[in-house]
């Protein structure tokens with residue numbers, strides 16, 4: 296097959312062929328501008344069969360005539376240098392590996408480890424990394440508390456379009472534009488000096504099989520830090536510096552962890568940090584002083600380094616559980632946070648309604664806790680624990696205590712509706728729900744109702760007790776007893792799945808009671824933690840859950856007494872001080888800065904309402920305020936809400952207290968949700 300080239304190319308091909316002696320061998324002599332080589336001959340021969348090669352030949356010859364040398368020499372040189380570069384890189388890789396193995400030491404950090412966060416923060420602040428050629432920009436999400444430090448430079452004001460009012464408001468519309476990203480080393484190797492040591496940080500990603508999905512992979516990152524020498528100490532020191540820097544600003548903060556989402560879990564890391572908030576000072580939680588210090592002393596003793604030995608020598612598992620119960624807004628969560636602040640430990644919060652947390656996860660979560668920490672199980676009454684027939688049948692395989700707990704729960708659940716009502720009444724009467732159970736009601740109406748309820752409750756109890764008795768005294772075979780239990784469980788489950796209106800209620804059934812008990816104090820469960828469970832309805836809890844060993848100390852939180860209301864008042868105004876000139880002054884000149892601070896003070900302390908009160912007067916009006924608040928009627932949260940609305944004016948708060956108390960009392964009596972006096 297012969298192809299026809301365009302005339303210009305034919306000319307070039309023809310000419311060079313002629314020059315080369317018209318043969319593929321090129322034996323005709325060296326008359327052209329450059330000597331014909333093997334390559335030329337090859338292209339000329341092959342070009343007869345392929346127009347493409349003919350084009351290549353033309354380019355080849357034009358190039359040759361321009362340079363005056365045979366391009367094949369160039370090609371040979373190129374090939375040589377390519378080969379040489381490959382050889383050098385191979386040799387370099389071997390030498391680097393050799394040096395790495397024999398003259399350096401290295402440390403690996405997984406992105407799933409906390410150290411990764413420490414290191415990234417540290418690297419982002421290192422001067423030579425900042426000036427590096429290859430960087431990766433990361434958006435940094437700051438918490439409300441971190442932003443505070445930058446507030447001064449971020450302050451912008453607006454009149455909100457209402458020019459007549461002459462008022463100024465803060466405006467954060469350009470906040471996103473102002474926050475700068477964090478710069479960390481890019482993927483690959485980065486070199487820097489630190490404290491006289493030369494370090495190499497190598498970030499690399501690798502794909503690993505994901506635990507979920509068929510054949511799905513996910514990228515995970517690993518950092519390798521290495522330095523010259525046989526000792527790993529410099530790397531350890533670097534990590535320690537990074538850790539120090541990371542926690543430097545958080546020393547006075549409490550870190551809160553929650554379970555990680557399933558897809559983010561890897562290796563042993565199941566918890567993720569969700570917040571770091573400033574430590575809540577213990578004196579800001581108003582509680583009975585004796586009780587407060589009793590708990591502090593108890594936790595202190597438990598966390599003491601000598602305690603594990605004491606427990607071990609007596610064969611007692613090293614666990615301490617607390618149950619904080621009481622009406623909403625009485626400080627259960629606040630006290631837990633204040634405790635964490637006092638002891639400088641972190642809080643691990645688990646919600647049993649979290650769809651991410653299965654029964655197996657719960658057990659694993661309890662085993663992956665640090666040496667000392669607080670585990671907070673909030674609102675365990677609403678936890679939606681599985682207590683159906685299934686769990687009861689399962690429960691037959693579990694320990695007796697668990698089964699009894701399940702039964703006790705079913706019994707208490709039946710009474711739950713009544714008790715909720717009772718609780719409401721108790722709150723209106725200013726008595727905590729637990730106490731109310733024990734004491735006689737005061738008003739006639741309530742008395743009648745309560746006595747009826749008591750009777751029906753007793754009836755329920757006696758029927759349950761008789762069931763229990765007959766079961767206990769029954770001398771029938773074990774099989775019969777099991778069958779009866781199963782029947783009873785099924786009946787209870789059927790009753791429980793219907794609400795009073797007869798409609799089916801779907802309850803979350805992530806975790807069974809036995810699963811929870813197992814996680815809390817199963818053989819594999821963590822030792823050394825402080826477990827705090829909070830609830831508004833202690834009566835609805837399973838006995839098994841709060842038996843000694845699982846719950847060692849119960850603390851009843853109550854509505855505020857008059858004296859506590861006075862203390863809340865004092866604490867609210869005691870802390871108020873004119874805004875301090877902020878440190879880290881921005882690049883403003885002094886006059887502009889003063890103006891900004893003035894404006895800020897104006898906004899925080901509106902004109903004519905400047906707090907100007909002596910500690911003596913504050914103490915006096917705190918007491919007066921306390922006297923106006925009926926004993927045990929209002930929760931600290933309610934009082935705090937009232938005071939917050941008057942946070943700049945204690946005298947006004949005192950003035951408004953009476954009408955607020957009356958309004959709130961009326962609202963409680965009518966069970967209204969609408970607040971009349973705020």
Ligand SMILES: Nc1ncnc2c1ncn2[C@@H]1O[C@H](COP(=O)(O)OP(=O)(O)OP(=O)(O)O)[C@@H](O)[C@H]1O
Pocket residue numbers: 579580581582621622623624625626627628629630829830831852931932933935
């Ligand atoms: N005893 C208290 N001393 C000081 N402040 C309190 C106290 N109790 C409640 N507060 C305030 O009320 C608010 C709610 O408190 P907290 O969340 O601790 O209550 P809680 O008992 O955990 O409520 P819930 O049962 O609804 O979870 C917080 O802002 C807290 O500052």
